[in-house]
Each structure stands twice: as structure tokens, then as C-alpha cells.
Amino acid sequence: MSRATLLVLADGRFPAGGHAHSGGAEAAVAAGRIKDAAGLEAFCRGRLHTSGLVAAALAATAALGVDPLLLDDAADARTPSAALRTVARKLGRQMMRAARSTWPSPELDALAAVRPKGAHQPVVLGLAARSAGLGPEDAAHVAVYEAVSGPATAVVRLLSLDPFDATRVLARLAPELDRVAADAVAAARRVPDHGVDALPAASAPLLDIGAEAHAGWAVRLFAS
Amino acid sequence: MHLDHSHDGPAAVSADAVRPDGRRRALRIGLGGPVGSGKTATVAALCRTLRDELSLAVVTNDIYTREDAAFLLREAVLPPERITAVETGACPHTAIRDDISANLEAVEDLEDEVGPLDLVLVESGGDNLTATFSRGLVDAQVFVIDVAGGDDIPRKGGPGVTTADLLVINKTDLAPYVGSDLQRMERDAKEQRAELPVVLQSLRSEHGVTDVATWVRERLAAWTAA
Ligand SMILES: Nc1nc2c(ncn2[C@@H]2O[C@H](COP(=O)(O)OP(=O)(O)OP(=O)(O)O)[C@@H](O)[C@H]2O)c(=O)[nH]1
Ligand SMILES: [Mg+2]
Numbered sequence: 266m267s268r269a270t271l272l273v274l275a276d277g278r279f280p281a282g283g284h285a286h287s288g289g290a291e292a293a294v295a296a297g298r299i300k301d302a303a304g305l306e307a308f309c310r311g312r313l314h315t316s317g318l319v320a321a322a323l324a325a326t327a328a329l330g331v332d333p334l335l336l337d338d339a340a341d342a343r344t345p346s347a348a349l350r351t352v353a354r355k356l357g358r359q360m361m362r363a364a365r366s367t368w369p370s371p372e373l374d375a376l377a378a379v380r381p382k383g384a385h386q387p388v389v390l391g392l393a394a395r396s397a398g399l400g401p402e403d404a405a406h407v408a409v410y411e412a413v414s415g416p417a418t419a420v421v422r423l424l425s426l427d428p429f430d431a432t433r434v435l436a437r438l439a440p441e442l443d444r445v446a447a448d449a450v451a452a453a454r455r456v457p458d459h460g461v462d463a464l465p466a467a468s469a470p471l472l473d474i475g476a477e478a479h480a481g482w483a484v485r486l487f488a489s
Numbered sequence: 490m491h492l493d494h495s496h497d498g499p500a501a502v503s504a505d506a507v508r509p510d511g512r513r514r515a516l517r518i519g520l521g522g523p524v525g526s527g528k529t530a531t532v533a534a535l536c537r538t539l540r541d542e543l544s545l546a547v548v549t550n551d552i553y554t555r556e557d558a559a560f561l562l563r564e565a566v567l568p569p570e571r572i573t574a575v576e577t578g579a580c581p582h583t584a585i586r587d588d589i590s591a592n593l594e595a596v597e598d599l600e601d602e603v604g605p606l607d608l609v610l611v612e613s614g615g616d617n618l619t620a621t622f623s624r625g626l627v628d629a630q631v632f633v634i635d636v637a638g639g640d641d642i643p644r645k646g647g648p649g650v651t652t653a654d655l656l657v658i659n660k661t662d663l664a665p666y667v668g669s670d671l672q673r674m675e676r677d678a679k680e681q682r683a684e685l686p687v688v689l690q691s692l693r694s695e696h697g698v699t700d701v702a703t704w705v706r707e708r709l710a711a712w713t714a715a
Pocket of ligand 1: 522523524525526527528529530531557613614615616659660661662663690691692693
């Protein structure tokens with residue numbers, strides 16, 4: 266694997282649409298659950314161990330070369346909120362465009378052909394990593410990092426939080442990110458023998474409820 | 490890795506001039522500029538002027554609402570299925586310049602669903618004087634400023650004022666009330682822009698959007714001939 270290639274994929278400026286999404290932070294801020302750096306850290310930890318873990322496992326499995334359509338169904342089954350399924354497919358479509366133009370591959374083309382409106386983002390992310398010559402560990406790390414960096418960036422904008430505080434939150438979470446990524450890869454490696462049921466299905470009901478409510482707001486800064 | 494692989498698969502990747510079905514795609518024109526300068530009003534006037542001769546659609550990028558799209562819908566300048574709002578995460582300039590994927594999808598979906606289209610207008614919610622469109626998203630861009638924002642804006646320059654394919658100085662009807670010197674604005678703008686065109690307009694006048702519409706027709710003729 267190329268460490269520099271991993272940085273390109275993980276860069277917050279990778280043009281795959283993430284900047285317009287708060288990862289549920291906007292709804293949590295409005296509900297008073299994030300008020301400061303401590304609230305951000307708690308939120309990120311919760312997201313990391315639930316939807317972050319699931320996304321990382323899906324991404325790692327796709328990076329291993331498992332059929333992305335199977336994984337796309339598995340992602341649907343693990344995303345009870347219709348609003349979040351829509352968001353995941355939208356971001357998957359945007360990731361697909363960026364990946365096909367950055368690291369073109371027949372596998373990406375094939376998935377784009379059968380899911381023209383987008384497969385779930387973690388699945389596309391994993392396949393993008395694979396096309397870039399990266400492995401499941403890399404894909405899982407990008408996914409867990411996205412699970413926390415999206416909300417952190419959004420909260421800097423939403424609460425005018427000190428950006429150094431937000432970055433310190435991410436740095437403090439780093440060892441936990443490594444552990445969750447390792448768990449995700451371990452689950453991914455069980456899929457060839459045990460099928461997609463071996464993948465984690467952790468869920469965060471408040472994230473789901475918040476996302477459903479947020480999708481109905483008339484005025485909001487972030488798309489999700 | 491196949492870095493030299495060509496895109497014969499589904500969907501265009503970026504500014505590709507030809508759609509997957511082999512048809513040439515619509516010309517895309519971006520409209521940017523400071524808050525309240527008259528971008529949406531210009532889009533609305535262009536739609537009214539051009540909708541009988543061209544197949545049109547509009548994409549808006551608002552900061553935190555769907556206000557621009559809602560205005561265009563309310564004014565019924567186009568059927569609702571021809572107007573799409575992109576959400577920008579508080580940063581319209583990111584969505585039109587640094588990460589254009591959501592806008593590209595909006596444009597392509599419009600072509601798929603209501604096409605064939607001749608022209609797509611992409612409005613960026615006003616935020617600042619440095620906001621410009623990526624060449625991966627639009628083929629030409631219009632920068633709209635107004636006389637009420639201060640008559641030294643053309644002199645100050647900035648990427649929008651100096652590099653846009655067309656600079657529109659809007660609301661000339663207000664010049665006497667805000668003490669703006671139109672001649673000076675025009676002279677400063679021309680100095681900043683060398684050969685690039687400048688239009689002074691008032692949408693409150695009968696002449697309205699005529700000059701901008703003429704410019705759009707010329708761009709479209711060049712695009713179709715290319
Ligand atoms: N007097 C006068 N008013 C105008 C003219 N053009 C637009 N306006 C008014 O200026 C106000 C702002 O116009 P918009 O078209 O909404 O401006 P905008 O650039 O789209 O604004 P944002 O999208 O919020 O950045 C509206 O009240 C328009 O009616 C003009 O030529 N003369
Ligand atoms: Mg507007």
C-alpha cells in the first residue's frame with residue numbers, strides 16, 4: 266500500500282461531497298446535545314462505535330473484493346432511517362465520480378453501471394480504496410475517520426467552536442479509531458466464509474431519529 | 490490501477506462535452522456575485538426571455554435555505570421539474586469550485602429527467618467577491634455586482650470581477666439614490682478586465698436583461714458550433 270495514496274483518499278478536500286454534511290451534528294446541536302468540545306467528543310465517540318464501525322466494516326469488505334451489490338444490500342439492512350439511506354446513496358454517487366476520475370477501474374465502472382444513482386458510500390469508498398491499490402485496513406481507517414471528522418468540521422461552523430478544540434477531540438479519539446478500524450477489518454475478513462451476516466449491525470437510534478427530523482427542516486446549513 | 494483507463498462506462502465524470510448517450514450536453518453558465526446583487530432576478534429574467542426559444546433548466550446553491558429555488562418556483566419562470574436546489578453545507582463557493590460533485594449530479598439529473606436541454610443556469614448563493622466557478626462545472630460564468638454595494642467594487646477587483654466571462658453591474662436605476670458613479674464603475678471594470686465584456690443593466694427598466702440574454706445566445710451559438 267502507498268501511505269501517500271491513503272492521504273489523498275482521506276483528505277477532507279477529496280471532492281466527494283462530504284463538506285455539505287454534518288454527520289448528524291446539526292440535528293444534535295439543535296437538540297442541545299452538542300454545546301461544546303466535550304459534547305462533540307461524546308457525539309463522535311457514539312457515532313464511531315455505531316454507524317462508524319458499520320461503515321468501516323462495509324468499506325473494508327468492499328476493499329477485499331467481496332461483491333459490492335451484496336454489501337450494498339447489507340448496508341440498506343443496517344440503515345433503518347430512509348433519510349440516511351438517501352444520504353448514503355447520494356454520497357456514494359459523489360464518491361463514485363471522484364474515484365472513477367482519480368483511480369479508474371473496471372470494478373468501479375461496473376458498480377456505477379448497476380447503481381447509476383449511487384451505492385452506499387462506505388461500499389463505494391471501499392471499492393475506491395481497492396482501485397487505488399489500498400487494502401481493507403486503509404479503507405476502514407478512512408471510514409472511521411470520516412465518521413468523526415465530518416461532525417467535528419461541522420460543529421466548528423455551527424457553534425463557532427474553537428477549531429483547535431475540535432482538532433484536539435479528533436486527536437484524543439485517534440487510538441479508539443485504530444481499535445474500531447481493526448475490529449471492522451476482523452469482521453470483514455470473516456465475510457468470505459460466513460457471509461455478510463458476519464458484519465456488525467450496531468445502530469444509533471438518536472442518529473436515526475435526528476436524521477429523519479433534520480430532513481424535514483425548511484432551513485438548515487447542512488444537507489444531513 | 491488503471492490510471493490511463495478511458496471513461497467508456499456509465500455517466501460522464503466531469504466536464505465531458507458529450508453525454509453517455511452520445512448527445513452533446515447542454516451549455517452550462519454559472520452566475521455568482523455578492524449577496525443580493527440580483528443573481529436570482531437575472532436568472533428569472535433570462536428564463537422569461539429565453540424559455541420560448543430554448544430548453545432551459547436552473548440549479549441553485551443556497552447557503553442555508555431553498556430560498557432562490559423557492560423564488561423561481563413562486564414566480565413560475567420554469568416548470569418545477571426544471572429547477573433543482575443543491576445544499577451546500579454553508580459554503581456555496583465550495584460546492585461550485587472545490588467540490589463540484591453535487592452540482593454535476595444536479596445538472597446531469599436534469600438532463601436525464603427533462604432533457605434534452607440547451608442551457609443550464611447554475612446560480613451560486615452570494616457570499617463573497619472571490620467566489621468563482623470551476624471549469625469542471627460550467628463553460629462560462631457571469632459575475633453580478635450592483636451599484637448599491639459601493640461603486641469602488643470594480644476598482645477593488647478580485648477573481649470574480651476580473652476573470653468572469655461577463656461582468657454585470659446591476660441595479661443602475663438605484664445609482665442616483667446611493668451616490669454611485671456609473672461611468673467610473675464602468676471605466677474601472679474595463680480596466681480590470683481588458684477585453685472581457687461588461688454589461689450595465691437595470692432589471693427595473695424596459696431594456697432589462699436584454700444584453701445578458703444576447704451574450705447568452707452568442708455563447709450558445711459558439712457552443713453548438715464547436
Ligand atoms: N432596483 C433594482 N432592484 C433589483 C434589480 N435587480 C434585482 N433587484 C432586487 O434586489 C433584491 C435582491 O435580488 P436577488 O436577485 O434576490 O439577489 P441575489 O443576488 O440572487 O441574492 P442572493 O442569492 O441572496 O445572494 C431583490 O429585491 C430584487 O428584486 C434592479 O435592477 N434594480
Ligand atoms: Mg439568489
